[in-house]
Amino acid sequence: MRDKLPLVGEPLPLDLINTRANGPAGEVDLLVSAQEFRPWLDSQAGRLPGPGSAGIDLDALRALRGQVETAVDCARDGVEPPAQALRALTRAQLAGPLHRELAWGDGGVTAARVRTGSATGVLLAELADATVDLLTDPAALGKVRRCEGPGCRLLFLAVNPRRRWCSPALCGNRVRVGRYYQRHKEDAG
Numbered sequence: 101m102r103d104k105l106p107l108v109g110e111p112l113p114l115d116l117i118n119t120r121a122n123g124p125a126g127e128v129d130l131l132v133s134a135q136e137f138r139p140w141l142d143s144q145a146g147r148l149p150g151p152g153s154a155g156i157d158l159d160a161l162r163a164l165r166g167q168v169e170t171a172v173d174c175a176r177d178g179v180e181p182p183a184q185a186l187r188a189l190t191r192a193q194l195a196g197p198l199h200r201e202l203a204w205g206d207g208g209v210t211a212a213r214v215r216t217g218s219a220t221g222v223l224l225a226e227l228a229d230a231t232v233d234l235l236t237d238p239a240a241l242g243k244v245r246r247c248e249g250p251g252c253r254l255l256f257l258a259v260n261p262r263r264r265w266c267s268p269a270l271c272g273n274r275v276r277v278g279r280y281y282q283r284h285k286e287d288a289g
C-alpha cells in the first residue's frame with residue numbers, strides 16, 4: 101500500500117495537497133474513495149483523528165484541498181489569496197470548533213484540546229487550522245518547495261535547504277538514472 105501514498109509526513113496542509121499526485125501510471129487521487137483514503141488517514145495517526153473514515157465526506161475534503169492549494173500557492177508567491185479561499189478556511193475551522201476541556205489530575209488543572217462536530221467537520225477543522233499555521237508563518241512558507249522530479253507536483257518543507265526531491269528513492273533516483281542514460285547516449289554518439 102506504500103506506493104499508494106506518494107508523500108506523507110510533511111506539514112498537514114502539504115500532505116493534503118499531496119493526496120493528488122502524478123504517479124508512474126497517471127494521476128493518483130487518494131480522496132476519491134474511502135478505500136484509497138483510509139491508508140492516508142491511518143498514516144496521519146497522532147495528527148488527525150483516526151478511525152471512522154467510512155463516514156468522511158470526501159467531496160468536502162476535496163473542496164478544502166483545492167482552497168488550501170490555492171491559498172498556499174498564492175502565499176508562497178507573496179500574492180493575496182482569493183477571498184473565497186480564505187473564507188473557506190475560516191468556515192472549515194468552524195466545522196469543528198475547538199475548546200479546552202478542563203479536569204483535575206496530578207495535583208493540578210489539566211486542559212485537553214477537544215473539537216466538537218461531525219467526523220468530517222473535525223477533520224476539516226484540523227486541516228484548516230494547520231493551514232492557517234503555515235499561511236501565517238513566513239519562515240515555514242519560504243521553505244515550501246515543489247519536487248524537481250520531471251512531472252512531479254509534490255510539495256515538501258525543505259528543512260534541509262539542499263533537499264530537491266519529494267523522495268531520493270523515487271524522483272531523486274529517476275533523475276539520476278535519466279542523467280546516466282543521457283550521458284551514456286552522448287558517449288555512444
Ligand SMILES: [Zn+2]
Binds near residue numbers: 247252265267
Ligand atoms: Zn517527486
